[in-house]
Amino acid sequence: MKPIYAVYNAGQAVMCGCGVTTGGLPSTAEKMKCFSRYLPYLFRPPTTILSSTCHTEADIISTVEFNPSGELLATGDKGGRVVVFQREQETKSQPQRRGEYNVYSTFQSHEPEFDYLKSLEIEEKINKIRWLPQQNAAYFLLSTNDKTVKLWKISERDRRPDGYNLKDEDGLIRDPSTITSLRVPVLQPTDLMVEASARRVFSNAHTYHINSISVNSDLQTYISTDDLRVNLWNLEITDQSFNIVDIKPSNMEDLTEVITAAEFHPQQCNTFAYSSSRGSIRLCDMRKQALCDTHCKFFEEPEDPSTRSFFSEIISSISDIKFSHSGRFLMTRDYLTVKVWDLNMENKPIETYQVHDYLRGKLCSLYENDCIFDKFECVWNGSDSVIMTGSYNNFFRMFDRNTKRDVTLEASRENSKPRAVLKPRKVCMGGKRRKDEVTVDSLDFSKKILHSTWHPQENIIAVAASNNLYIFQDKVA
Amino acid sequence: MFPKGTKRKFSDSGDEPPAGSEGVNQPSSAAVRMLSSYSLQRQSLLDMSLIKLQLCHMLVEPNLCRSVLIANTVRQIQEEMTQDGTWQIMTQALSAANAAAQCSADRLVATEVLCRQTEAAQGEATPRPLPTVGSDGSSAEELVVVEEEEEERVEEGVSTLSPQPPTSYLPSTFGMDPCWEEETDEDEDEDSEECASGSEEGDNDRLVEDSRTAEQVFGTFEIKNPAPSPDPALEELFSDVDASYYDLDTVLTGMQSAPKMGPYDLLESLSSHGPSPLSSSTSCRSDLNELDHIMEIIVGS
Numbered sequence: 052m053k054p055i056y057a058v059y060n061a062g063q064a065v066m067c068g069c070g071v072t073t074g075g076l077p078s079t080a081e082k083m084k085c086f087s088r089y090l091p092y093l094f095r096p097p098t099t100i101l102s103s104t105c106h107t108e109a110d111i112i113s114t115v116e117f118n119p120s121g122e123l124l125a126t127g128d129k130g131g132r133v134v135v136f137q138r139e140q141e142t143k144s145q146p147q148r149r150g151e152y153n154v155y156s157t158f159q160s161h162e163p164e165f166d167y168l169k170s171l172e173i174e175e176k177i178n179k180i181r182w183l184p185q186q187n188a189a190y191f192l193l194s195t196n197d198k199t200v201k202l203w204k205i206s207e208r209d210r211r212p213d214g215y216n217l218k219d220e221d222g223l224i225r226d227p228s229t230i231t232s233l234r235v236p237v238l239q240p241t242d243l244m245v246e247a248s249a250r251r252v253f254s255n256a257h258t259y260h261i262n263s264i265s266v267n268s269d270l271q272t273y274i275s276t277d278d279l280r281v282n283l284w285n286l287e288i289t290d291q292s293f294n295i296v297d298i299k300p301s302n303m304e305d306l307t308e309v310i311t312a313a314e315f316h317p318q319q320c321n322t323f324a325y326s327s328s329r330g331s332i333r334l335c336d337m338r339k340q341a342l343c344d345t346h347c348k349f350f351e352e353p354e355d356p357s358t359r360s361f362f363s364e365i366i367s368s369i370s371d372i373k374f375s376h377s378g379r380f381l382m383t384r385d386y387l388t389v390k391v392w393d394l395n396m397e398n399k400p401i402e403t404y405q406v407h408d409y410l411r412g413k414l415c416s417l418y419e420n421d422c423i424f425d426k427f428e429c430v431w432n433g434s435d436s437v438i439m440t441g442s443y444n445n446f447f448r449m450f451d452r453n454t455k456r457d458v459t460l461e462a463s464r465e466n467s468k469p470r471a472v473l474k475p476r477k478v479c480m481g482g483k484r485r486k487d488e489v490t491v492d493s494l495d496f497s498k499k500i501l502h503s504t505w506h507p508q509e510n511i512i513a514v515a516a517s518n519n520l521y522i523f524q525d526k527v528a
Numbered sequence: 529m530f531p532k533g534t535k536r537k538f539s540d541s542g543d544e545p546p547a548g549s550e551g552v553n554q555p556s557s558a559a560v561r562m563l564s565s566y567s568l569q570r571q572s573l574l575d576m577s578l579i580k581l582q583l584c585h586m587l588v589e590p591n592l593c594r595s596v597l598i599a600n601t602v603r604q605i606q607e608e609m610t611q612d613g614t615w616q617i618m619t620q621a622l623s624a625a626n627a628a629a630q631c632s633a634d635r636l637v638a639t640e641v642l643c644r645q646t647e648a649a650q651g652e653a654t655p656r657p658l659p660t661v662g663s664d665g666s667s668a669e670e671l672v673v674v675e676e677e678e679e680e681r682v683e684e685g686v687s688t689l690s691p692q693p694p695t696s697y698l699p700s701t702f703g704m705d706p707c708w709e710e711e712t713d714e715d716e717d718e719d720s721e722e723c724a725s726g727s728e729e730g731d732n733d734r735l736v737e738d739s740r741t742a743e744q745v746f747g748t749f750e751i752k753n754p755a756p757s758p759d760p761a762l763e764e765l766f767s768d769v770d771a772s773y774y775d776l777d778t779v780l781t782g783m784q785s786a787p788k789m790g791p792y793d794l795l796e797s798l799s800s801h802g803p804s805p806l807s808s809s810t811s812c813r814s815d816l817n818e819l820d821h822i823m824e825i826i827v828g829s
Contacts (some may be wrong), residue, residue, distance in 0.1 A: 167553070172588045173589075259592055279592075309596050361573055361601055364597065364600055365601065416578065418573075421594075424597070
């Protein structure tokens with residue numbers, strides 16, 4: 052089957068997509084085989100310039116998320132914009148175009164604000180986007196910057212009413228004396244218009260910077276989390292929120308730990324988990340008490356004294372937390388590893404994967420250039436058998452939990468030929484460098500993949516590399 | 529890491545085997561070298577961390593998580609240095625330097641202010657509002673003392689701190705030198721004890737002091753409305769302070785037009801500890817304004 056390459060770039064036509072993933076999920080062995088054969092799709096938000104060396108800061112993608120059906124893919128950027136891609140439907144006339152994502156809607160979600168009280172800017176950067184499951188013809192998503200969460204409705208309009216009695220074609224009011232007959236307005240088809248409107252604005256509930264939002268499985272509530280507090284909202288009510296976790300000490304001198312991420316359990320609407328900068332995770336049950344400061348479960352791996360250094364705490368800080376789709380496991384990402392926890396076992400993770408252990412010897416330099424504070428995200432695939440996370444040099448890593456195999460891939464236009472499958476990459480730690488290997492010292496730490504997302508059912512991933520969005524799909528041989 | 533031509537005074541103390549920790553045998557020269565390189569690394573890590581905490585972005589709120597992690601690192605280094613006695617060596621050296629330069633407070637306030645401004649004006653990237661001294665006790669006073677000592681350190685060309693002298697305020701605010709509290713009336717007894725012995729209690733006290741001044745670092749993330757604000761040199765790290773501090777004017781000119789503090793507070797700090805803590809404002813114009821302002825307050829009450 053001919054490999055396919057699709058590029059969307061500032062208005063150019065998109066070439067066709069590939070094929071075909073089977074309806075069910077491929078077996079594990081097939082999956083790993085598939086992942087080594089990727090067909091790159093390269094998408095850029097329409098406002099960026101072609102060359103990656105002169106993009107504007109505002110175009111840097113700051114979050115990526117598939118919706119629960121996988122039909123839509125949303126990206127948020129530093130300039131406060133949200134771009135939504137939609138998957139092409141399979142059509143008989145152009146069977147090759149199936150599976151390709153095209154821009155569906157673009158809107159400005161957040162604007163920069165100025166807090167006059169503190170004389171500080173509030174960035175418009177979109178920190179997180181979370182979709183609501185679709186319940187009618189419209190799509191809903193929550194997007195947040197540092198301080199405000201907004202609920203956006205994205206709807207299509209492909210008809211317009213025509214034939215008003217009181218208004219003429221241009222919308223001007225007609226003189227009633229000129230109306231001699233009545234007609235019934237009819238809906239005429241028009242070009243498809245996709246409109247986004249802000250339906251709710253949830254503001255003024257966070258003193259610190261919001262780092263996560265998570266929609267509850269009851270589809271009525273959601274939580275927003277900042278460094279010290281977790282607030283529970285009802286999607287319908289914007290002027291009230293319940294504070295359910297508050298770790299702010301009465302004396303700020305005692306502050307040694309902050310909340311870094313929080314997520315609702317995918318099935319249990321009363322359960323949520325939050326992670327801390329100290330490397331611990333707390334699972335809370337909202338039924339126990341209104342203020343969930345005391346946890347039900349506390350997950351922490353005891354520190355290995357042999358690897359202790361001044362940076363131990365910093366690299367143990369959890370940057371992302373994700374429940375598995377099954378709800379049985381929890382995945383956390385800290386600076387060097389990804390860990391999978393069984394919710395029934397609190398004293399240690401059941402699996403630990405090294406993402407880029409070759410950086411362990413460079414922690415001091417990474418501390419100096421602040422890279423050690425980078426917050427990488429991690430994602431599960433639809434069947435919870437493979438996990439993925441990003442790294443530097445535009446590398447991202449995938450780990451198969453069953454076969455224990457892992458692969459490093461690169462999201463780069465230069466290093467993967469357009470119509471070829473992705474080649475696994477390797478970082479060599481020193482000594483002899485084989486051909487095609489990358490040395491640790493030549494890694495580009497400005498090219499980091501912090502955000503990625505996985506299609507809920509199929510093997511399609513979207514990876515954000517600064518201002519570029521890469522969508523990869525596996526190809527069944 | 530270190531600016532050219534400055535003496536690495538405090539790092540040198542790390543070259544000797546830390547007192548009391550390795551007292552058993554004569555360490556071999558290799559061990560000494562290893563120790564000293566470790567101390568050097570630790571020292572440079574400390575400096576780096578302090579710089580990071582100081583360089584806050586004035587226009588956008590700094591990242592609390594990052595600040596907390598860096599502060600924890602600093603604390604950790606401090607604790608370790610305290611345990612192996614390096615801390616004491618450093619602080620004793622500092623207090624000696626301080627004692628030499630210490631002079632009676634009130635009348636020299638103005639001069640000190642001016643001196644500090646000049647020193648501080650070098651290399652300071654971001655303007656800072658004029659700090660006012662809050663009435664919350666010894667931590668503020670500690671700062672006062674420390675500030676002066678920081679100046680001494682700068683003048684001696686000690687390079688443990690960043691090339692930007694203003695950032696030297698921060699180490700003190702972590703209560704790094706409880707011995708400096710000898711200056712304060714309240715803590716005199718406690719401090720002489722601390723300085724004399726490296727006892728566990730002393731360590732604990734020191735750590736308590738550390739945390740107390742650490743309050744300054746984190747305490748300002750919230751807007752403290754009624755209470756007088758602690759030292760804004762720290763506050764500005766974390767930005768949530770009274771509105772008056774963060775007038776846009778203040779931020780831009782590095783000077784506060786209407787300080788929110790009672791004359792009593794300022795007087796108290798001035799009289800007992802010498803020069804008031806001052807921001808490292810970049811312009812001489814603001815120096816003089818500040819000077820006038822302080823004189824006004826002193827004279828006015």
